Amino acid sequence: MQANIHPFEKYPFDLKKLPADIRSAVEHFEFYTTSQAIAKSIAAGNLSDSNTLLCWAYFTWIDAMELQTGAEILSSGESALKIIGEILEKEPDHKPSLKLQKYIQDEIKKVHKANKWYDKFHDIPVEKLSLEEAEDFALFLSDCANDEKFKEKEYRLWQRLYNEKPDVRVEERTGRQYYGFKFYYLCRVASVLWRDLGRFEEARPLLWQVINWPSVKDAELYSYNTSNAIEFLLLEAVGKRDEAEFIRLTGLMVSKFGEINEYRRSAGKGELTLIIRENPAGKILEYALEIGNLENIRTIMDHFFAGKVVFIRDAKIKKNMEKARALIS
Structure with a gap:
């Protein structure tokens, strides 16, 4: 799973206030293992404070991001919402919990909506849809659905748009020209084939x-x-x-x-920043250190980890960044 798994820029809970064993489980994150470790610690210590429970709810939800299927989102989402419900029963105005609750509820709604869209369109051959319907459906499936049946449909929709839709469009009212559609659709086709x-x-x-x-x-x-x-x-x-x-x-x-x-x-125009997300950036840096080519390591640190390009939470990646800086300093 290569997508960014974290929905917010910062954790909704306070990492520093967690018990040491739970904080360690978070810093050495693994799908399912971390949420289970948190659950065991909470049960063993009979913990009930909102910060710790919210941490548990958060990583219970994050488990859905390993596969990102509708089934996982519904299952992990409902489990996380149940934990959040315990917090809100004691503290109805607990803002971090309300924020995570809304986010998860919105993601669950997307899954239900995707299922309705699929039921509406899945029997209609891709070529029978108008180009406008094809693009709307492809965009929706891209944003809201990750099951294989959806992705196969999405792939065929993008492929049709690449083959049939003009590369340039001129808006009649303003005369403004829009371009680059062929490139955009090709990117979508290639990404779905490879990643999904x-x-x-x-x-x-x-x-x-x-x-x-x-x-x-x-x-x-x-x-x-x-x-x-x-x-x-x-x-x-x-x-x-x-x-x-x-x-x-x-x-x-x-x-x-x-x-x-x-x-x-x-x-x-201003320059763009090269953005590589935490998970793949961590794997790339780890392998660069394994190879030990100093110029390659320097290139990765200068461009893949420059400034605030990557928001790093993982303790192992932070250690590798320190090791890399020491090597090229």
Whole structure:
């Protein structure tokens, strides 16, 4: 699971006020293991304070992010809401709990809505939908559904849009021109094939099409898709322990963002920041340290971990960052 699993910029609970064993479980997060460890500690210590219970509810919800299927969201969501209910019974105005409660309730509503949309459209062949309906349905499935049946439908919808929808649209009322649709739809097709359906060999040439797209003007509009495509291939290189490809792709990531920012400067725009999320960034840094190529480590630290690009919670990643800084200082 490569998506950002944390819904808020900061934890809704106070990490420093947790018992030491629960704080350790949070800092060394693992799906299911962390929530179970918290539950055991709460039961053993007969703990009932709102901060600890909210921590338990939070990581019970986070378990749904491993697979991100509708079934997991409903199951983990209902369990988390039950815990939050215990807090609100004692403290009805507990704002952090109310915030998490609303977020989870909204995500559960999306799953129910996705099921209704699927029931409405799944029997209709993709080619029978209007292009407007196809795009609305594809966007909705992208945002709200992760079950394989939804993703197969989403893939075919994006593919049809890539094949049939014009690359440029002019708004009749204002005459404003919108462009880059072919690039955007190709990004969507490749991402769903690789990330959601695991059809790697089908997706691979499409990812390279995204990376090597000839129009920087298009790529600049959707720069995240360029970094996302390279990220998929980087993580594959990590899994295969392919040092040469890993180092090549790291350089390519920086190079492509350099091209995008050069275009933006020439167009009078501000530069974009390369953003790699915590989970994949941690894996990339760990493998770079394993290889031990100092220039590669420097590139990763300078570009993948620059400033506030990545919000790091994981204790292991923080230690690796310290180790990397010591090596290149």
